[in-house]
Amino acid sequence: MRYDAIIIGGGPSGAATAIALASQGRAVAIVEKSPFPRNKVCGEFISPVNLALLDRLGVGERVRDLAGPEIRRLALFAAGPGIEAPMPRGRGDAFGRALGRDVLDGLLLEAAASAGATVLQPWQASVAVRDGDDTAIGIERSGERRTLLAPVLIAAHGSWELGGLPSQPKRQHLPSDFLGFKAHFRGSALASDLMPLLAFPGGYGGMVWADQGRMSLSCCIRRDQLDAVRATHRGLPAGEAVLRHIVAACPEVAEVLRNATLDGGWQAAGPIRPGIRDCYAHDIFSVGNVAGESHPIIAEGISMALQSGWLLAAELARVADWSRAGRQLAGQRYAVAWHKQFPLRILTASMLAGLASRPLGAGLMRRFVGAFPASLFLGAQLSGKISPIPGVA
Numbered sequence: 001m002r003y004d005a006i007i008i009g010g011g012p013s014g015a016a017t018a019i020a021l022a023s024q025g026r027a028v029a030i031v032e033k034s035p036f037p038r039n040k041v042c043g044e045f046i047s048p049v050n051l052a053l054l055d056r057l058g059v060g061e062r063v064r065d066l067a068g069p070e071i072r073r074l075a076l077f078a079a080g081p082g083i084e085a086p087m088p089r090g091r092g093d094a095f096g097r098a099l100g101r102d103v104l105d106g107l108l109l110e111a112a113a114s115a116g117a118t119v120l121q122p123w124q125a126s127v128a129v130r131d132g133d134d135t136a137i138g139i140e141r142s143g144e145r146r147t148l149l150a151p152v153l154i155a156a157h158g159s160w161e162l163g164g165l166p167s168q169p170k171r172q173h174l175p176s177d178f179l180g181f182k183a184h185f186r187g188s189a190l191a192s193d194l195m196p197l198l199a200f201p202g203g204y205g206g207m208v209w210a211d212q213g214r215m216s217l218s219c220c221i222r223r224d225q226l227d228a229v230r231a232t233h234r235g236l237p238a239g240e241a242v243l244r245h246i247v248a249a250c251p252e253v254a255e256v257l258r259n260a261t262l263d264g265g266w267q268a269a270g271p272i273r274p275g276i277r278d279c280y281a282h283d284i285f286s287v288g289n290v291a292g293e294s295h296p297i298i299a300e301g302i303s304m305a306l307q308s309g310w311l312l313a314a315e316l317a318r319v320a321d322w323s324r325a326g327r328q329l330a331g332q333r334y335a336v337a338w339h340k341q342f343p344l345r346i347l348t349a350s351m352l353a354g355l356a357s358r359p360l361g362a363g364l365m366r367r368f369v370g371a372f373p374a375s376l377f378l379g380a381q382l383s384g385k386i387s388p389i390p391g392v393a
């Protein structure tokens, strides 16, 4: 089958790109390897500025209907009582909210199909080879194989999984790697409008009310710290051991979870790969985590995924044709737009993550934020929570 564009990955970045391109009348195929609904290691918070973009993508109303409460306050939970600050609000007084990734990703992929994209799911893309002016993408499931052709190939497969595609990581494990964990809880005593940042030795995390009475707790922890934690709590599953470590460092977390019960199990992923990568290389466009990733301490990955897909689709729409020259021009312009939008938040996140996870960092952070609670508000602003999105009213 031949398409104008093939997108590998049906998470927020892939689906947003597919909706925007299909709405331009392009023949788009999106390849997603997992059946939905599927859960995801993610705190699930969506910054307020994205609500207008979700409207443009056709799912804003459903997201508002289904998401958890408005998050009006931020807090730092580290050793000692929590410290609070207001959360920046978006245009029209919008506040950010959280929505389970099992729900959000399904809504977006359905919207892509409604916009006219062909959704190939569950199919895994395993190989991409240039074939004249097209790229040939090999996809497979349960022993069945197909080849898809398109001039435009978009990598939206996230950054945490190994694979044979040119855009996938070839990984080397390091003690300083951060691994992600996430679980949903029911019956938590967390204030409904509060999103605390958790700082603990070797890592950081967050808690927020999502949809359907679920509170998500997600965190990242260094591999060497995880090894030490697992040695201390021998016999416990990794997620439970990490939770004990967090509770020991952040007394407020124990309070919030006193009567809470785990909903489903713990999920783990990673190592995460914070940093800035190529927006366009080897004639492949990248969106979402493939193009660049912030430490999740600022909860901006969904924003960057949706917004990068939107920016790429806008640049592809501006070129007259999708020949090699057209793709190169769109790639250059997309890289410029991407670098205007995201590096500050990636840098902010990296500084915060470095501080929070250092041995004495949580204490330092607590003292600083205690003296200047407004720094929490400023950190949220620097992390792009209300930064305008080009082309979105």
Ligand SMILES: Cc1cc2nc3c(=O)[nH]c(=O)nc-3n(C[C@H](O)[C@H](O)[C@H](O)COP(=O)(O)OP(=O)(O)OC[C@H]3O[C@@H](n4cnc5c(N)ncnc54)[C@H](O)[C@@H]3O)c2cc1C
Residues within 6 Å of the ligand: 008, 009, 010, 011, 012, 013, 014, 031, 032, 033, 034, 040, 041, 042, 043, 044, 045, 046, 047, 123, 124, 125, 126, 156, 157, 158, 159, 161, 163, 180, 181, 182, 218, 219, 220, 269, 272, 287, 288, 289, 290, 296, 299, 300, 301, 302, 303, 305
């Ligand atoms: C602990 C933690 C907490 C976080 N909390 C937040 C938060 O609160 N708010 C926030 O905004 N961000 C958060 N993030 C970041 C956020 O989860 C990611 O940045 C976001 O999911 C990236 O979206 P994406 O579309 O680029 O990739 P993904 O969401 O990873 O989607 C990629 C998709 O591609 C599919 N895929 C992969 N390989 C293939 C293949 N070969 N063929 C076909 N399909 C494939 C996968 O199945 C997946 O569905 C958090 C991350 C972590 C680790």
